[in-house]
Amino acid sequence: MNPEQYVQEKAAASGSSFYYAFLFLPAPRRAAITAFYAFCREVDDVVDEVHDPGVAATKLAWWQTEVSQSFADRPQHPVMQALMPHTAAFGIEERQLQDVIRGCQMDLEQTRYLDFPGLARYCHLVAGVVGEVAARIFGQRDEATTVYAHKLGLALQLTNVIRDVGEDALRGRIYLPVNELQQFDVKAHEILNRVHSERFVALMRFQAERAHRCYDEALALLPAVDRRSQKPGLMMASIYRTLLREIERDSFQVLHQRVSLTPVRKLWLAWKVQALGRL
Helix, strand or coil, rough: CCCHHHHHHHHHHHHHCHHHHHHHCCCHHHHHHHHHEEEEEEEEHHHHHHCCHHHHHHHHHHHHHCCCCCCCCEEECCHHHHHHHHHHHHHHHHHHHHHHHHHHHHHHCCCCCCHHHHHHHHHHHHHHHHHHHHHHHHHCCCHHHHHHHHHHHHHHHHHHHHHHHHHHHHHCCCCHHHHHHHCCCHHHHHHHCCCCCCCHHHHHHHHHHHHHHHHHHHHHCCHHHHHHCCHHHHHHHHHHHHHHHHHHCCCCCCCCCCCCCCCHHHHHHHHHHHHHHHC
């Protein structure tokens, strides 16, 4: 298959909510965001699917070199071959792709975060920078939209953290800040052993409230001139915030299951934003 087919299959196969937000974009922007999303999936999959940390580190180092070579007009991987034709048109920079890789490297080096500022630095790399690139591809006109994109990326990543507590525990990772576990008297071994309790629910309610504040702050930061162009990001906000509310209604039963929305529901939420402008 050619590079464009490769990234399309990579994006579709992930089953991610991002895919539904891409469907309404004009072809050139859809091609660019699909290639960029496929890149993000490639490097993220290294961390999630390669069980030997040494091998994973070697693979991420290869991606660092591949990104550098790609910006020197020597892309080898089909993802970079699909992405590079769009970098100039949409202002995609090498440092942004390297930041995403650095965020994935943090997953190999760190399984705990002492406090929220530490977690926020990680979220900046794996989600904020992704939002920054995506906003440009979507058609950003106002420079202030970058601040919105970073805040929305944080909200989306915090929702991921809440949704994936159980899955992350199986990998020995806890993204909930240590000082907040202590605040709610939840022990790390309880998370790793996936013990659900009233204390855990209180901790997760605290996490959800912060995520909701980030969604509200992000929406307030979006300049009016870019509200139409940034509809794909608003679709993601609608889908992920609906997911967060489902998790809340289910009393944060995230330790033994992955809460998700059906494809039809995701498409409906995306269409509402596209056609009606409603989140």
